[in-house]
Amino acid sequence: MTQRCIENRAAGHVADGDDRTDRELIERIGKTYEPHTLAPSARYALEKDLWARIERRRRPAFFRPVLAMVTVVATVLWFARPPSDSDTVTMAAAVVDAWEYDILYSDSVDDHSFDWGGTAGLPEDFEDLELLIGSDAPDEGNGR
Amino acid sequence: MRAMRPVEERVATVEVVATRQRLDEDLDRRFVRFVAERRERARRLAWRLVGGHDAAADDVTQEAFLKAYRGLGKFRDDAALDTWFYRILVRQAQHYRRWRALRDLWFPSRNEGDADAATTMQSDPVLKSRIVAALEGLSSRQRQAFVLVHLEELTVKEAAAIMGKADGTVKSHLHRALQALRKDLADLGREIAE
Numbered sequence: 001m002t003q004r005c006i007e008n009r010a011a012g013h014v015a016d017g018d019d020r021t022d023r024e025l026i027e028r029i030g031k032t033y034e035p036h037t038l039a040p041s042a043r044y045a046l047e048k049d050l051w052a053r054i055e056r057r058r059r060p061a062f063f064r065p066v067l068a069m070v071t072v073v074a075t076v077l078w079f080a081r082p083p084s085d086s087d088t089v090t091m092a093a094a095v096v097d098a099w100e101y102d103i104l105y106s107d108s109v110d111d112h113s114f115d116w117g118g119t120a121g122l123p124e125d126f127e128d129l130e131l132l133i134g135s136d137a138p139d140e141g142n143g144r
Numbered sequence: 145m146r147a148m149r150p151v152e153e154r155v156a157t158v159e160v161v162a163t164r165q166r167l168d169e170d171l172d173r174r175f176v177r178f179v180a181e182r183r184e185r186a187r188r189l190a191w192r193l194v195g196g197h198d199a200a201a202d203d204v205t206q207e208a209f210l211k212a213y214r215g216l217g218k219f220r221d222d223a224a225l226d227t228w229f230y231r232i233l234v235r236q237a238q239h240y241r242r243w244r245a246l247r248d249l250w251f252p253s254r255n256e257g258d259a260d261a262a263t264t265m266q267s268d269p270v271l272k273s274r275i276v277a278a279l280e281g282l283s284s285r286q287r288q289a290f291v292l293v294h295l296e297e298l299t300v301k302e303a304a305a306i307m308g309k310a311d312g313t314v315k316s317h318l319h320r321a322l323q324a325l326r327k328d329l330a331d332l333g334r335e336i337a338e
Contacts, residue, residue, distance in 0.1 A: 022322065025332060026294045029325070032268065033275050033295070035191040035201065038184065046187070047179065050206045054213055 171217050178216065179209055182226075185296070186233055192291045193237035194244075196276050204240050208233040227305045234288055234306055241284065271332070278328035282321050285309070289317035290325070 038046065186208065191201035211232050219225065279287055285307070292303035293314070304314045 022326070025326065025329065026322075028332065029275050029329075030295045032272050033192060033196065033279070035188055035196070035198070038187065043183065046183070046202060046206070049202070050179070050209050053206055053210050057210065 171213075175213050175216055178212065178225075178229075182229060186229070189230065189291065189296055190233060190237055192295055193234065193288065194240055195280060196272070200240060200244075204233065204236050208236045211236070227302065230306045231308065234292075238284060238288075274329065274332075278325050281328060282324055283317075286317045286321035286324070289314050290321040293318055294322075 183205075187201055187205045190204040190208070191198070194200040194204055208229070212229050215228075219228065279290070282290065288307055289303060292298045292306060293300055298306070300311050300314050300318070304311045307314060309317075
């Protein structure tokens with residue numbers, strides 16, 4: 001056990017694990033759960049990578065404002081560009097064609113004053129009934 | 145104020161550049177020494193905090209040193225340098241663990257699995273994986289407290305300063321961590337007792 005551990009325990013910093021079993025458990029964990037000591041080559045590689053990182057982080061500082069400026073300019077130009085032909089075609093396609101309008105909204109379809117062709121062609125008794133009622137269109141109510 | 149003549153201006157610019165270079169060189173020299181003094185311990189601490197992964201430990205160590213490099217120029221209090229640096233390292237390890245948890249959630253196939261058992265064969269790999277599992281079962285604060293105090297042998301006060309917690313909180317974390325480990329590694333404790 002190292003001096004630090006002894007100090008920790010003497011100062012009452014370690015609230016638990018003062019008995020021998022706990023101390024040995026901790027020591028065993030410490031010994032087992034330990035990485036390899038870095039070999040000189042690994043140490044060199046670690047430092048090389050570290051300096052490479054530092055250099056990499058130093059560089060972007062120069063072109064970061066330029067990149068931000070280019071992004072802003074490109075966005076502004078995109079929104080400020082004149083409308084192209086494709087936009088007009090798109091709008092025209094949305095307009096209902098004339099013949100479609102006729103079908104949808106024409107008076108001849110929607111009009112209730114449909115011409116039934118008068119009483120011509122009806123049997124005689126029906127002609128009489130028609131004259132009696134005096135109506136020129138069939139009642140849409142309850143068949144009356 | 146008198147306007148500087150071109151020659152004076154050029155001399156002043158050269159002096160500024162030279163001073164900056166000298167400061168950069170000073171910082172670089174100071175940083176080289178700083179790394180050399182802390183490299184081994186920083187990597188060991190990172191390795192223990194990230195769950196025994198070599199590559200992750202290297203990554204966390206380098207990121208912590210990189211952050212330290214940025215702040216080292218402004219940092220003059222050498223006495224508090226260790227606390228400051230290890231706090232960066234512990235936080236960096238915590239970020240890494242969070243990122244790894246998120247990555248494992250979204251991409252379970254990329255799971256790194258157990259710690260690099262092959263690289264630490266000096267000890268029993270089965271026992272090591274059990275210890276890793278037991279430590280992984282602790283909360284991040286409990287793990288940090290346990291590693292800093294019991295494995296890295298810092299005092300509770302130092303660990304508390306690094307973790308940014310009160311001494312009492314760290315003691316409480318230590319108590320709970322030890323309780324959990326005692327339970328998880330009960331057979332190991334019995335083996336020791338015998």
